[in-house]
Amino acid sequence: MRFLKVPRKDGERTRQELMTAGALDNGYPISSEAGFVYLPLVSGAKLPTSASKFETVEREAERRESPPKKLADALSGLLTEAERGALIASFDIIGDIAIVEIPEGLEPREKEIGEALLRVHNNVKTVLKKLGPMEGEFRVRKLGFLAGENKTETTYRENGVPMKLDVAKVYFSVRLASERKRIAELVKPGERVLVLFAGVGPFALAIAKKRPDARIVAVEINPEAVRYMKENIALNKFDNIEPVEGDARAVPLQAGSFDRVIMPLPKSAEEFLDVAFAAVKDGGMVHFYTLADANDPFGEALEKAELKAEKAGVSVEIGSQRIVRPYSPLIVQVVLDLEVRKT
Numbered sequence: 201m202r203f204l205k206v207p208r209k210d211g212e213r214t215r216q217e218l219m220t221a222g223a224l225d226n227g228y229p230i231s232s233e234a235g236f237v238y239l240p241l242v243s244g245a246k247l248p249t250s251a252s253k254f255e256t257v258e259r260e261a262e263r264r265e266s267p268p269k270k271l272a273d274a275l276s277g278l279l280t281e282a283e284r285g286a287l288i289a290s291f292d293i294i295g296d297i298a299i300v301e302i303p304e305g306l307e308p309r310e311k312e313i314g315e316a317l318l319r320v321h322n323n324v325k326t327v328l329k330k331l332g333p334m335e336g337e338f339r340v341r342k343l344g345f346l347a348g349e350n351k352t353e354t355t356y357r358e359n360g361v362p363m364k365l366d367v368a369k370v371y372f373s374v375r376l377a378s379e380r381k382r383i384a385e386l387v388k389p390g391e392r393v394l395v396l397f398a399g400v401g402p403f404a405l406a407i408a409k410k411r412p413d414a415r416i417v418a419v420e421i422n423p424e425a426v427r428y429m430k431e432n433i434a435l436n437k438f439d440n441i442e443p444v445e446g447d448a449r450a451v452p453l454q455a456g457s458f459d460r461v462i463m464p465l466p467k468s469a470e471e472f473l474d475v476a477f478a479a480v481k482d483g484g485m486v487h488f489y490t491l492a493d494a495n496d497p498f499g500e501a502l503e504k505a506e507l508k509a510e511k512a513g514v515s516v517e518i519g520s521q522r523i524v525r526p527y528s529p530l531i532v533q534v535v536l537d538l539e540v541r542k543t
């Protein structure tokens with residue numbers, strides 16, 4: 201697959217220019233690595249002059265689950281090319297529910313947009329629109345109904361694991377699927393794993409599926425998410441996940457007893473690093489998710505981790521680091537895999 205390799209500072213502007221020129225292939229995700237963003241190109245498309253100064257590179261990429269080509273066609277009479285691009289980029293399908301961001305000014309046409317989505321995605325039964333950002337302690341977004349069946353509960357399947365959830369009551373992001381797969385593949389036989397901020401259980405379930413002999417404790421504060429997590433454990437007939445409802449800071453956790461701690465709360469995981477450092481074994485691994493400046497993402501993230509490590513009397517070494525996804529044009533979500541030493 202051909203990508204345009206663009207310095208991050210030029211990323212958002214170039215993305216918009218490619219979109220307007222019809223040269224951005226929305227069928228593939230945009231990725232970000234070492235100060236560059238990689239913008240997927242439509243095969244044979246002519247680049248706008250401003251973009252042609254950047255290098256094009258071949259990279260492996262997985263096509264998005266739902267090819268938006270048909271969707272772009274269905275919307276062509278309703279939206280301009282730029283509006284279509286913005287809508288498609290914001291569009292997620294969780295189970296049989298589609299969630300979209302209605303481009304500014306298009307609210308009067310939103311029902312038609314919802315109906316168009318239903319027509320092209322046979323597996324979508326409900327279309328909802330975003331009414332704001334993820335917010336509050338539970339990281340939940342307000343949603344409005346657009347078209348189809350008026351419901352918010354669905355079953356989503358990831359890496360062979362079905363999960364039931366209510367998109368209006370719990371956090372969920374399909375965009376973390378490959379990160380969950382990566383983590384599950386790192387878990388070794390017999391590990392004891394702690395997932396803080398577990399939601400409806402996607403990390404815990406992915407690990408349980410991959411490693412039936414791992415023992416997983418999954419802590420979550422939102423009672424609705426815990427209810428779904430329990431349902432999902434039963435649905436998959438797993439017997440190696442212990443769901444715990446409560447605040448990660450307050451639930452009793454045996455010190456130094458976990459081989460691995462996962463912390464998928466990028467907004468404020470650093471405030472809980474002391475909990476993770478106490479729970480992990482000497483030589484164990486902490487997966488620390490955080491938001492950082494796109495210009496120096498790993499430096500900033502490591503600084504946060506080292507400060508907390510010093511306070512906790514441990515030392516950390518980076519096993520691996522990666523950008524998980526762009527969060528906004530200037531901010532990225534990163535993960536540091538931190539090896540923790542207690543001596």
Ligand SMILES: C[S@@+](CC[C@H](N)C(=O)[O-])C[C@H]1O[C@@H](n2cnc3c(N)ncnc32)[C@H](O)[C@@H]1O
Nearest residue numbers: 337338371372397398399420421422447448464
């Ligand atoms: C960004 S979501 C991640 C959920 C899940 N791991 C996933 O990937 O879908 C963060 C989760 O942490 C939970 N949470 C926030 N603060 C918490 C706390 N102090 N203790 C336990 N869970 C908390 C929220 O309710 C939310 O479900």
